Amino acid sequence: MARKYWLMKSEPDEFSIDDLIGMENKTARWDGIRNYQARNFMRDEMQVGDGVFFYHSNANPLAIVGTMNVASEPYPDPTQFDPDSKYFDPKSSKENPRWMLVDVQFTAKFDPPVLRDNLRETPGLEDMMLLKKGSRLSIQPVTEQEWKIIHELAGVDPK
DNA sequence: GCCAACGTTGGC
DNA sequence: GCCAACGTTGGC
Secondary structure, eight states: OOOOEEEEEEOTTTSOHHHHHTSGGGEEEOOOOOOHHHHHIIIIIOOTTOEEEEEEOSSSSOEEEEEEEEOSOOEEOGGGGOTTSTTOOTTOOSSSOSOEEOEEEEEEEEEEEEEHHHHHTSTTOTTOGGGSTTOOOSEEEEOHHHHHHHHHHHTOOOO
């Protein structure tokens, strides 16, 4: 199947692209997703090797700060079973886990980052979910065309 | 920190 | 299955 493209949000106070770069193998579990639509993208549609933009939300600046690849098949988010985690879900069970995730591996950092304000001004990106008012979805599909245009803005060759 | 937008929960 | 109440997200 053809490679797909995604955008995933994280608050840098929680987990930033530099945190990802600092991880072993520059790979992290994308845990804590508690929205069904976002989960379904990870569980049902992502494939190893898909391209992902890393977006800093609730941040200054708001920006796409780099890229990652999907690096695992979907599997249950372990934090849902941990009573000490803020992502603990008492209604989930190991027999029937509610929340699935994938691993992601760092591929490139955009320096400088591609600002959201800049995305807004760029022809061809008008339909991006990220730019729509009230769009809160933390994992969003991105088209191949958008993937290319944003790499041009970043001055980075797509990986 | 505020609050609009939106998602989820749970009583009925 | 509706929908009011509540919780969360995320830009500002």
